[in-house]
Amino acid sequence: MARMRKATAIVVPLALSVAVVAFAGPAESKLPQQSPIDVTLESLRYDPHLPPLNVSYGHSDIELTYIRKDQDSPTGCTTRDHEETEEAEVEPGAGHVTLSGVRYDLVQFHFHTPSEHRFHGQSTPLEMHLVHRNAAQELLVIGIPLTVGPASTVDKVLADLAPECGANVHVGEIDLNTLLPHDRTTARYNGSLTTYPFSENVKWFLMREKTVTQATITRFQQLFTSGNARATQPLNGRTVTVGRPHI
Numbered sequence: 098m099a100r101m102r103k104a105t106a107i108v109v110p111l112a113l114s115v116a117v118v119a120f121a122g123p124a125e126s127k128l129p130q131q132s133p134i135d136v137t138l139e140s141l142r143y144d145p146h147l148p149p150l151n152v153s154y155g156h157s158d159i160e161l162t163y164i165r166k167d168q169d170s171p172t173g174c175t176t177r178d179h180e181e182t183e184e185a186e187v188e189p190g191a192g193h194v195t196l197s198g199v200r201y202d203l204v205q206f207h208f209h210t211p212s213e214h215r216f217h218g219q220s221t222p223l224e225m226h227l228v229h230r231n232a233a234q235e236l237l238v239i240g241i242p243l244t245v246g247p248a249s250t251v252d253k254v255l256a257d258l259a260p261e262c263g264a265n266v267h268v269g270e271i272d273l274n275t276l277l278p279h280d281r282t283t284a285r286y287n288g289s290l291t292t293y294p295f296s297e298n299v300k301w302f303l304m305r306e307k308t309v310t311q312a313t314i315t316r317f318q319q320l321f322t323s324g325n326a327r328a329t330q331p332l333n334g335r336t337v338t339v340g341r342p343h344i
C-alpha cells in the first residue's frame with residue numbers, strides 16, 4: 098500500500114524508526130511482519146470462527162491524484178519512483194467496514210503493478226489496495242488482484258491517469274461496492290505498509306480477483322514502466338487464515 102493521508106497517523110516507536118533508517122534504507126525493513134507476502138498453500142489455515150468482515154460501502158465522488166515521493170528531485174516530475182502511485186480519494190463517510198465491532202473508514206484506494214501479493218508465486222498485472230482507518234488510527238487494507246477481462250469500475254477510475262506534476266483527475270461518482278468481488282471470502286494476515294516507513298500492525302484482507310481491460314493495464318504500466326510494487330517479504334512464521342465462504 099502507499100502512503101497514509103496524515104503523517105501523524107503513522108505510529109512507529111522512535112527506536113524502530115531509527116533502526117529502519119539505519120539498517121534498511123527506503124526499500125527494505127528489518128521488522129518481522131512485513132507486507133506484501135507470497136500466499137502459499139502451506140501458509141493457509143482454515144478457521145470457521147473468524148469474525149466476519151462486514152462491508153458497508155455506498156457511493157462516492159472520486160478524485161484521482163498522483164502520490165509523489167520525489168518532490169526534492171529536480172527531475173522528479175518525469176521520474177517514476179517505485180513507491181509512487183495513482184490514488185483515488187474517497188469522500189469521508191462514503192464507505193466503511195466493521196470487524197469485531199470496530200469501524201474502519203475507507204480513506205482511499207490505489208494501485209500497484211505488478212501485484213504486490215503473490216499466490217503460490219504467481220502475480221497479477223495489477224493489485225488494488227483499499228485503505229481503511231479506525232478511530233485509533235489503525236489500518237485495515239483490502240487487497241484485490243486485478244486480471245485481464247471484462248471492463249469494471251476500475252477502468253472508469255483509471256481512464257485518465259493523474260500526472261505527477263499537474264492537476265488531479267475528477268473521476269465522478271462510483272458505487273464503491275462494485276470495486277469488490279461478489280465473493281467476499283477473505284484471506285487475512287497481519288502485515289505492514291508496503292512503502293516507507295513500513296509500519297506494522299496493518300490488518301490485511303485479501304479478496305478474490307476482479308477484472309480490468311488490457312487497455313487500462315497497459316495505460317498504468319506505461320506510466321510506471323519499472324513497476325511500483327514492493328518485493329514479497331518473509332512470512333517469519335505467520336499464517337494466512339481463511340474463514341467461512343462469504344458470498
Ligand SMILES: [Zn+2]
Pocket residue numbers: 098099207208209226291
Ligand atoms: Zn498499496
